[in-house]
Amino acid sequence: MNDLVEVRSVNKAFGKLERNVLDNVSLSIKENTILGFLGETGSGKTTLAKIIVGLENPDSGTVYLKGSKLLGLKKRSFSQCSEIQYIFQDPYSAMESYFTVEDILLEPFIICKKNKHISLSPKQALKMVGINDYAIWKNKKISTLSGGQRQKICIARALIPNPKLIIADESTSMLDKESTNEILKIFKELKKNNKLSLLLISHQLNVVMEICDEICVLKNGEIIEHDKKDDVINRPKNRYTKKILDSMNFFMEDEYKYE
Numbered sequence: 001m002n003d004l005v006e007v008r009s010v011n012k013a014f015g016k017l018e019r020n021v022l023d024n025v026s027l028s029i030k031e032n033t034i035l036g037f038l039g040e041t042g043s044g045k046t047t048l049a050k051i052i053v054g055l056e057n058p059d060s061g062t063v064y065l066k067g068s069k070l071l072g073l074k075k076r077s078f079s080q081c082s083e084i085q086y087i088f089q090d091p092y093s094a095m096e097s098y099f100t101v102e103d104i105l106l107e108p109f110i111i112c113k114k115n116k117h118i119s120l121s122p123k124q125a126l127k128m129v130g131i132n133d134y135a136i137w138k139n140k141k142i143s144t145l146s147g148g149q150r151q152k153i154c155i156a157r158a159l160i161p162n163p164k165l166i167i168a169d170e171s172t173s174m175l176d177k178e179s180t181n182e183i184l185k186i187f188k189e190l191k192k193n194n195k196l197s198l199l200l201i202s203h204q205l206n207v208v209m210e211i212c213d214e215i216c217v218l219k220n221g222e223i224i225e226h227d228k229k230d231d232v233i234n235r236p237k238n239r240y241t242k243k244i245l246d247s248m249n250f251f252m253e254d255e256y257k258y259e
């Protein structure tokens with residue numbers, strides 16, 4: 001499979017921190033692949049994801065999208081911005097609660113139209129997250145929706161510009177088991193039916209086990225392991241990886257425990 005995104009020799013430090021938050025990081029995200037980022041708190045997962053989407057700039061190194069160099073968000077073309085979308089952890093702070101579902105979905109749709117960018121309609125985007133009755137849903141106030149329903153709207157909003165990569169940063173960590181399963185099903189279908197790639201940051205081993213194709217493990221801003229999911233989970237090459245998996249496993253129900 002071809003590389004969709006390539007990160008090459010990226011370094012990043014914030015202010016006068018003693019060490020780099022990201023230290024010479026290189027990796028690729030393939031087309032139509034779900035890649036999981038694992039690592040302890042502070043290992044640099046979100047910073048790396050934000051550099052890929054353009055919300056942070058690297059101190060050195062480069063990110064490529066289908067072979068073209070990506071600059072910071074403000075310097076990217078509209079189509080480059082559209083191709084990578086970010087879904088945040090907290091669906092409650094991600095949208096103004098007094099807006100309707102249609103308000104939320106029309107905004108990116110209109111921006112795409114103004115930029116002559118081919119987009120999905122709000123109705124099509126809602127359908128892709130399993131919501132078919134647009135006439136009913138468009139008038140619902142965000143404040144009336146559950147966390148799982150809000151996260152579906154966030155995903156639908158991210159789908160409108162026709163992205164190639166969605167970055168899901170702890171997007172199920174605030175949801176109950178049922179909503180988590182629904183979101184994971186949506187992600188799997190987006191990969192299968194729409195050939196999307198997904199970069200998933202998660203501390204939930206069940207989530208990683210369920211949908212990732214590959215896993216990348218970060219430690220103190222360095223990638224110490226990047227391989228197929230089954231290899232990383234069942235045959236971790238690094239003691240740190242084993243430690244991370246054990247700590248994740250600790251919080252899991254028996255049905256999800258790895259070998």
Ligand SMILES: Nc1ncnc2c1ncn2[C@@H]1O[C@H](COP(=O)(O)OP(=O)(O)OP(=O)(O)O)[C@@H](O)[C@H]1O
Pocket residue numbers: 014015021039040041042043044045046047048
């Ligand atoms: N804007 C910022 N200014 C200063 N320091 C920052 C900034 N953003 C991140 N950091 C620091 O960079 C380090 C890596 O943070 P990052 O959020 O990337 O880690 P993470 O692996 O995603 O952690 P978590 O799993 O807790 O989300 C941390 O020490 C964090 O405090």
